[in-house]
Amino acid sequence: MKRKIAALAAAILASVAVAGCGIAGDSDGAQREKVRLMVWSPSEDQSKESGEWLQTTCEQFAKEHPEWDITFVYGVADEATAPGSVKQDPEASADVYMFANDGLSAMIDANTVVKFGGKYAEEIRATNSPEIVESLTKDGEIYGVPFTTNTWFMYYDKSVFSEEDVKNLDTMLEKGVVSFPLTNSWYLPAFYIGNGCTLFGDGTQEELGVDFGGENAVEVTNYLIDLVDNPNFRVDADGSGIAGLRDGSISAMFSGSWDANAVKEALGDNMGVAALPTYTLNGEEVQMMAYAGSKAIAVNPNCEYMVPAVELAIYLGSAKAQEDHYVLRNVIPCNTELLAQDNIANDPLVAAQNRTFNETSILQPFVASMNNCWTPVENMGKGIRNKTVTHENAKEQTEAMNEAMNSSGI
Numbered sequence: 001m002k003r004k005i006a007a008l009a010a011a012i013l014a015s016v017a018v019a020g021c022g023i024a025g026d027s028d029g030a031q032r033e034k035v036r037l038m039v040w041s042p043s044e045d046q047s048k049e050s051g052e053w054l055q056t057t058c059e060q061f062a063k064e065h066p067e068w069d070i071t072f073v074y075g076v077a078d079e080a081t082a083p084g085s086v087k088q089d090p091e092a093s094a095d096v097y098m099f100a101n102d103g104l105s106a107m108i109d110a111n112t113v114v115k116f117g118g119k120y121a122e123e124i125r126a127t128n129s130p131e132i133v134e135s136l137t138k139d140g141e142i143y144g145v146p147f148t149t150n151t152w153f154m155y156y157d158k159s160v161f162s163e164e165d166v167k168n169l170d171t172m173l174e175k176g177v178v179s180f181p182l183t184n185s186w187y188l189p190a191f192y193i194g195n196g197c198t199l200f201g202d203g204t205q206e207e208l209g210v211d212f213g214g215e216n217a218v219e220v221t222n223y224l225i226d227l228v229d230n231p232n233f234r235v236d237a238d239g240s241g242i243a244g245l246r247d248g249s250i251s252a253m254f255s256g257s258w259d260a261n262a263v264k265e266a267l268g269d270n271m272g273v274a275a276l277p278t279y280t281l282n283g284e285e286v287q288m289m290a291y292a293g294s295k296a297i298a299v300n301p302n303c304e305y306m307v308p309a310v311e312l313a314i315y316l317g318s319a320k321a322q323e324d325h326y327v328l329r330n331v332i333p334c335n336t337e338l339l340a341q342d343n344i345a346n347d348p349l350v351a352a353q354n355r356t357f358n359e360t361s362i363l364q365p366f367v368a369s370m371n372n373c374w375t376p377v378e379n380m381g382k383g384i385r386n387k388t389v390t391h392e393n394a395k396e397q398t399e400a401m402n403e404a405m406n407s408s409g410i
Helices: 053-064 082-088 101-109 118-126 130-134 169-173 189-194 215-229 240-247 257-270 306-316 319-329 348-359 368-372 374-386 394-405
Strands: 016-019 033-041 068-076 096-100 145-150 153-157 178-180 233-235 252-255 271-274 278-281 284-287 290-299 361-363
Touching: 033 053, 033 306, 053 068, 053 306, 053 319, 082 096, 082 101, 096 101, 096 306, 101 290, 101 368, 118 306, 130 145, 145 306, 145 319, 145 348, 153 257, 153 348, 169 178, 169 278, 178 240, 189 215, 189 278, 189 284, 189 290, 215 233, 215 278, 215 374, 215 394, 233 240, 240 252, 240 257, 252 257, 257 271, 257 348, 271 348, 290 306, 290 348, 348 361, 368 374, 374 394
Parallel strands: 033 068, 033 096, 178 233, 178 252, 290 361
Antiparallel strands: 016 068, 096 290, 145 290, 153 252, 153 271, 278 284
């Protein structure tokens, strides 16, 4: 998903103070340290529909730490916009907030995120896969507490496609209508990466640049031109995929766990979930490869109460907090202990996301030059959709995309 840092939201300014449990002294007269923590999360985490996950989890944390008399201040900011908002006014912003890992380099440069060392780093490593930890690591330092993987996969109608059908996109197109967000530059690279195109070497070697311009890339562009011409293909934009599942005009779409409830409402018992399929290019099957990352909890270096803030961040990413997040909001856990539980491991949604993360994705680069990659890919998708990119100019247009990705992004 393309991440753009947004301006400080009015909703954040409208934070609501909520007192924690207890008073400043215990019954035996011992004094507790007064602590004030401002915590930001997406609005969905604070709604009644989600059981007020954030508030409930923070209150549980307060009960488990009677040494502190905590006042929580809650604000609304999602994982994409929170880092930019903290950067604008670090001292007045959240002590603890959530972020998507693709913004990590900018956060480090702006000094808006602390390193987790010592016992905290040990706990993060012990309860997460190496790939998850890597997504939050720079120069050997860990900068967040992960609470979910961040990638996408495929939803499909089981009354139209079999489990064998959904292994290959072109097979699916012979049997039903498939929708794909072709003009979204978080999704479209899956075709190019699958055919050997690369970004910054292993994703961290910024000096190597992007390779989206060779003959293998031109082959993909030509494939996509034909894909758009297929009568069973639709470009998903502005919710059209969900709407199509609902009215039966579409039988498969690509998205993430955030759309699970809407897809379930549309398809009911016919809801199928699968990792990314292959596609057939020049007679060979090519595996689509998504961008993958993580979402995590950060602590602001400007926090006045650093130890309670770090402890809270660890708690919000704990197995218990992730399990509640999963039950209440379908936020897929990444805690290895939870993923080993049968009820979670056997959930098709969890299986699809984790298989995509582990087998059919690359870690989305978070080097600064990645910012130059979004607009050229988006423009390529729009050009293919609008049919201004053709077989006659595919090579020229692909090379132009690659050049823009390696320069200013225009």
